[in-house]
Amino acid sequence: MKKIKFLAILYLAGLLLLPRLVLSQDVSAQGPAPFTGARATLGSxxxxxxxxxxxxxxxxxxxxxxxxxxxxxxxxxxxxxxxxxxxxxxxxxxxxxxxxxxxxxxxxxxxxxxxxxxxxxxxxxxxxxxxxxxxxxxxxxxxxxxxxxxxxxxxxx
Incomplete structure (x- = not known):
């Protein structure tokens, strides 16, 4: 979490070119979404x-x-x-x-x-x-x- 806050400060100060970070969440605590397999998006x-x-x-x-x-x-x-x-x-x-x-x-x-x-x-x-x-x-x-x-x-x- 400390690393994210530090990167956010650098970003806000204009010293780091990154996409906007979500500061309210601890990204390391979120895992990837569970895999559910391929989606059948075709008609046949x-x-x-x-x-x-x-x-x-x-x-x-x-x-x-x-x-x-x-x-x-x-x-x-x-x-x-x-x-x-x-x-x-x-x-x-x-x-x-x-x-x-x-x-x-x-x-x-x-x-x-x-x-x-x-x-x-x-x-x-x-x-x-x-x-x-x-x-x-x-x-x-x-x-x-x-x-x-x-x-x-x-x-x-």
Whole structure:
């Protein structure tokens, strides 16, 4: 507090060029305002989640991350999400995978569930071997490139 009063005296005497100081408060006692996270000031947000692994921990993390984003109160009603799957990730969308219920829940919330057709062609997998609610794109990498240039956040859980 003594340093602030001294600086204020110098300022008032015209010997120190500083912005006007608030003399009635002890600045050292005020901490920074508590951090509450970024504010969602835009009208809409878009996120592409990328999965190219069938590792159960990674798949569950991706699905959980998507649910968490959809439930973030700052993004409610403002978020468009796509889950692009390619490579080993194709197992997520296969009939009989343990993720059907979770995927259907995301689909009901408007999440686009997309599968790379290159992966299907390279592995000899028919579209009929995947859940019927899956959409298709020519290539997973192409989808990432296009979405990124459209301003989508690209998330690799």
């Amino acid at each position: 947000y878009k996120a592409l989640y990328v999965v190219n692994s069938s590792d159960d921990k990674r798949v569950k993390a991706a699905l959980r991350n998507i649910r968490n984003a959809l439930n973030d109160p700052r993004l409610k009603g403002k978020l468009e999400v796509e889950l692009i799957v390619f490579g080993d990730g194709v197992e997520i969308y296969r009939n009989g995978s343990p993720y059907r219920t979770a995927l259907e829940g995301l689909k009901e919330k408007g999440v686009i569930l997309a599968q790379c057709e290159n992966t299907l062609n390279e592995r000899g997998i028919r579209k009929s071997e995947l859940y019927p609610f899956i959409s298709f794109v020519p290539s997973g990498n192409g989808e990432i490139i296009i979405r990124q240039h459209q301003g989508w956040a690209i998330v690799y859980p």
